[in-house]
Amino acid sequence: MLSKKEKKLIKEIWERLTPVAEEIGSDALLRMFTSYPGTKTYFSHLDISPGSTHLNSHGKKIVLAIAEGAKDISQLTVTLAPLQTLHAYQLRIDPTNFKLLSHCMLVTLACYLGEEFTPVAHAAMDKYLSAFAAVLSEKYR
Ligand code: ZNH
Numbered sequence: 001m002l003s004k005k006e007k008k009l010i011k012e013i014w015e016r017l018t019p020v021a022e023e024i025g026s027d028a029l030l031r032m033f034t035s036y037p038g039t040k041t042y043f044s045h046l047d048i049s050p051g052s053t054h055l056n057s058h059g060k061k062i063v064l065a066i067a068e069g070a071k072d073i074s075q076l077t078v079t080l081a082p083l084q085t086l087h088a089y090q091l092r093i094d095p096t097n098f099k100l101l102s103h104c105m106l107v108t109l110a111c112y113l114g115e116e117f118t119p120v121a122h123a124a125m126d127k128y129l130s131a132f133a134a135v136l137s138e139k140y141r
Contacts, residue, residue, distance in 0.1 A: 001131060006124035007073045013113075013121065014067035021067065024108055025059025031104035039097055066105075069132055080135045088139035095140055098133035105129060 002010070017024055030050055033040050046054040069079050087093045106125060110117050117125075 002073060002124060002127050006127065009121060009124050010073065010128045011070045013109075013125070014063075014070040017063065017112075018067050020112075021063035022056050022060040024105075024112060025061070025063035026056045027059070027111070028101065028105040028108040029055055029059045029062070031107055032101050035104065036097075036100045039100060042091065042093060042097075062101075066129075066132065070128065073128065073131070076131060076135050077138075080132070084136055084139045087136050095133070095137035098136050099130075102126075102129035102133050 029048070033043075033048060040048065043054075043058075046058070048055045048058070065080075065083060069076050072079070106122065106129070109125060110122070113121075
């Protein structure tokens with residue numbers, strides 16, 4: 001689905017963003033919680049207010065998982081197997097929520113990367129995040 005060129009681009013972007021994983025992840029989560037308040041219900045056991053430790057640490061975890069997957073996109077199903085199980089069987093996250101977070105992540109990247117987030121990068125990132133969400137949703141079937 002993603003071309004070789006696109007895979008390389010995605011890998012490079014996430015490599016570049018790994019040092020600011022916390023900043024990117026917490027911004028994307030905050031956007032998701034604000035725009036789609038229903039998503040907050042899964043985090044009722046945590047303090048996810050802006051600037052909170054949990055928001056930052058969870059944001060960092062999410063970005064590191066996305067960056068890890070980007071290292072070898074052809075192996076996504078293998079890399080994400082533990083996260084698949086966690087989200088489907090333990091956390092029981094409704095798969096529609098993955099699309100909401102993906103959307104918020106695109107907005108965060110657009111804000112953070114500015115002009116560097118070209119239409120080509122945007123399109124490739126959209127494909128990658130969709131593939132990621134599809135893998136996370138697989139176990140529900
Ligand atoms: Zn999730 C968790 C990733 C989406 C909800 N996550 C988690 C983790 C990770 C992740 C890495 C950690 C694990 C451990 O610790 O081991 N996610 C992720 C990603 C994505 C996601 C990458 C996409 C892309 N999630 C999601 C969504 C939701 C969620 C959409 C809802 C809305 N998660 C979650 C929860 C948890 C998690 C709830 C748990 C938290 C705590 O801490 O408790």
